Amino acid sequence: xxxxxxxxxxxxxxxxxxxxxxxxxxxxxxxxxxxxxxxxxxxxxxxxxxxxxxxxxxxxxxxxxxxxxxxxxxxxxxxxxxxxxxxxxxxxxxxxxxxxxxxxxxxxxxxxxxxxxxxxxxxxxxxxxxxxxxxxxxxxxxxxxxxxxxxxxxxxxxxxxxxxxxxxxxxxxxxxxxxxxxxxxxxxxxxxxxxxxxxxxxxxxxxxxxxxxxxxxxxxxxxxxxxxxxxxxxxxxxxxxxxxxxxxxxxxxxxxxxxxxxxxxxxxxxxxxxxxxxxxxxxxxxxxxxxxxxxxxxxxxxxxxxxxxxxxxxxxxxxxxxxxxxxxxxxxxxxxxxxxxxxxxxxxxxxxxxxxxxxxxxxxxxxxxxxxxxxxxxxxxxxxxxxxxxxxxxxxxxxxxxxxxxxxxxxxxxxxxxxxxxxxxxxxxxxxxxxxxxxxxxxxxxxxxxxxxxxxxxxxxxxxxxxxx
Ligand SMILES: [Zn+2]
Numbered sequence: 001x002x003x004x005x006x007x008x009x010x011x012x013x014x015x016x017x018x019x020x021x022x023x024x025x026x027x028x029x030x031x032x033x034x035x036x037x038x039x040x041x042x043x044x045x046x047x048x049x050x051x052x053x054x055x056x057x058x059x060x061x062x063x064x065x066x067x068x069x070x071x072x073x074x075x076x077x078x079x080x081x082x083x084x085x086x087x088x089x090x091x092x093x094x095x096x097x098x099x100x101x102x103x104x105x106x107x108x109x110x111x112x113x114x115x116x117x118x119x120x121x122x123x124x125x126x127x128x129x130x131x132x133x134x135x136x137x138x139x140x141x142x143x144x145x146x147x148x149x150x151x152x153x154x155x156x157x158x159x160x161x162x163x164x165x166x167x168x169x170x171x172x173x174x175x176x177x178x179x180x181x182x183x184x185x186x187x188x189x190x191x192x193x194x195x196x197x198x199x200x201x202x203x204x205x206x207x208x209x210x211x212x213x214x215x216x217x218x219x220x221x222x223x224x225x226x227x228x229x230x231x232x233x234x235x236x237x238x239x240x241x242x243x244x245x246x247x248x249x250x251x252x253x254x255x256x257x258x259x260x261x262x263x264x265x266x267x268x269x270x271x272x273x274x275x276x277x278x279x280x281x282x283x284x285x286x287x288x289x290x291x292x293x294x295x296x297x298x299x300x301x302x303x304x305x306x307x308x309x310x311x312x313x314x315x316x317x318x319x320x321x322x323x324x325x326x327x328x329x330x331x332x333x334x335x336x337x338x339x340x341x342x343x344x345x346x347x348x349x350x351x352x353x354x355x356x357x358x359x360x361x362x363x364x365x366x367x368x369x370x371x372x373x374x375x376x377x378x379x380x381x382x383x384x385x386x387x388x389x390x391x392x393x394x395x396x397x398x399x400x401x402x403x404x405x406x407x408x409x410x411x412x413x414x415x416x417x418x419x420x421x422x423x424x425x426x427x428x429x430x431x432x433x434x435x436x437x438x439x440x441x442x443x444x445x446x447x448x449x450x451x452x453x454x455x456x457x458x459x460x461x462x463x464x465x466x467x468x469x
Contacts, residue, residue: 003045004028004430009053009396011036012410014060014370014385018363020410026058028392031208031430036386051425051435055400057410060385061121061151061393061428062339063373065298066243066277066327068126069141070099070107072114073458075332078467084249084307087333089170089178091467095332096128097181098465103457104140110454111337112148113447116439118338118420119395121428122151124243124275124298124327124377126216128159134192138199146207148441149433151393153377154203155216155243156196158227160189166221169251189227196234204238210429212240219245220252220260228269241273241378243298247286248278249309261286270295275377277327279317280310287313291320296376299368301346302336303329311353314346315360325376326368339369340420347415362415396425 006026013019013036025042027035035042074095079087099107115123127141138154145152162182164175172178196215204213215231217223228244235242247253252260261282264270272294279290279297290297299312317324326342328334343365351357367373374384383393397414399407399422407413426434433440439447 001030002430003034003048004051004392004427004432005042005045005048006051006053006058006396008039009056009058011058011386013387014367015387018411024058026053026386026394028427028430031391033386033388033390033392036388051396053396055398056396056424057399058386059119059395059397059414060370060374060383061395061426062119062369063325063377063379063384064115064120064123064328064337064339065275065325065373065376066124066126066300066329067337068128068330069111069123069145070104070127071096071333072111072331072337073099073103073107073454073461074467075335076458077469078462079306079332079335080469082307083171084309085166085169085251086171087307089167089182090172091332092330093181094465095461095467098461101136101140103461104137105144106450106454106457108141108144109148109442109450111331112145112150113439113442113450114337115150116148116426116433117423117437118340119397119423119426120150120337120339121393121395121426122153122374122377122379122383124153124155126155126157126243126277128157128218134187134195135198135202138203142203142206142211146211149207149210149428149431151210151383151391151428152207153212153214153241154199155214156192156199157216157218158187158189158192158231159218159222160187160192160227161222161224162186163221163255165255166251189224189230193227193230193234200238208429214240214242216243219248220263221255225267225269228264229267232269232271232274235273241275243275243277246276246279247281248304250281253281259283259286261289265289265293273378277329278304278309278312280304280312282313284316284320287316287320287322291322295322296378297322297324298327298376299324299346300327300329300342301349302342303327303333305345305349306333306335311349314350315354318360318364323372323375324368325373338420340414340418343369343415362409362412365415366411392430393428395423395427397422398424
């Protein structure tokens with residue numbers, strides 16, 4: 001058994017009372033929290049690795065409840081200034097189709113570096129992959145994710161429907177070409193579902209159980225309801241969550257002539273294992289239905305603002321008792337991989353559009369990135385708070401820098417002042433991924449080389465895909 005003792009640290013547990021324990025000790029045995037509390041109560045442990053926590057704040061690792069990873073090589077100029085369908089069809093699809101297998105690995109590692117450096121420990125990765133070799137893409141992406149040590153929920157997206165009205169919303173002048181390309185990128189649902197079994201066989205439970213595989217029908221306008229039902233069944237059979245994109249823009253409502261929540265519910269396709277991302281264009285009736293079915297939500301404030309999609313009704317979601325986590329969404333519709341950025345963005349956007357500076361207390365926002373985020377992805381019993389018996393996923397922050405000075409209420413400072421650079425140490429599953437801001441899965445030299453390589457690869461992808469801006 002391996003053991004690590006973090007001594008003389010202040011712990012913000014994010015348990016139900018949001019307890020703060022000063023001068024605390026945290027004992028990690030293998031992948032599990034064995035003790036969290038006052039130093040004097042900590043059991044004596046011989047042969048432990050000691051981490052000095054003096055001056056540090058221990059916080060549960062941040063949970064990214066909805067994201068897409070390799071797209072990070074498409075961020076920057078190509079994606080900016082576009083609405084969802086324009087961005088999807090004119091940047092994302094052609095861009096991803098131009099990736100080489102090595103591009104996927106480099107992109108994923110780049111993403112992991114930014115994620116770990118900003119204190120993220122769990123990511124719900126939605127992958128569409130663009131290419132025909134879906135399993136090959138998953139092998140590459142998951143290989144790099146495992147190398148980083150992050151906890152992963154890998155959601156296999158399925159799109160098996162092409163609707164001209166959705167393509168037309170992209171604003172493209174060459175609809176014929178777009179139709180061809182979209183049909184080529186469309187998944188044959190029978191094959192996709194068969195491949196899902198193989199994906200589970202290869203990856204589910206890998207990395208000491210850190211990797212779970214979920215089914216993910218994309219949206220109600222790009223995926224048939226039959227495939228929604230198949231995904232729901234697969235998740236139920238395996239006891240996992242499943243996840244969808246819901247009401248990101250008004251197009252679902254426009255095309256169906258009814259709310260997509262109403263549509264899914266009328267087919268029995270809302271349940272307590274479902275994580276619905278975005279949920280921007282929903283009304284009280286929709287939220288009430290979702291709450292009644294136990295659907296959980298991942299909200300993406302930066303991405304929704306980036307693509308001009310709107311601001312999700314998060315205060316109303318909370319009023320309805322929905323469990324809400326936060327996601328960064330695509331790394332190229334944001335353009336950062338940083339939940340501190342998201343927390344601040346979420347709080348400020350809601351305060352602005354609701355004209356109420358107290359509309360969501362900072363403590364609720366921090367919960368969405370930790371404890372509530374963990375519950376939103378169906379992992380509340382495993383992660384999200386620093387309590388004995390849970391997995392040892394935590395970060396140590398140094399709040400002594402200029403940006404987080406002064407601190408009067410640590411929760412408020414984490415939401416409004418911190419930017420991610422305060423993260424000093426990251427531990428996932430009891431393994432140290434970063435200490436003193438030095439990564440353990442890449443050397444400093446390798447990290448610099450990775451950034452140079454990623455820049456060059458991105459330039460070649462942009463050229464091959466013919467992206468303009
Ligand atoms: Zn998404």
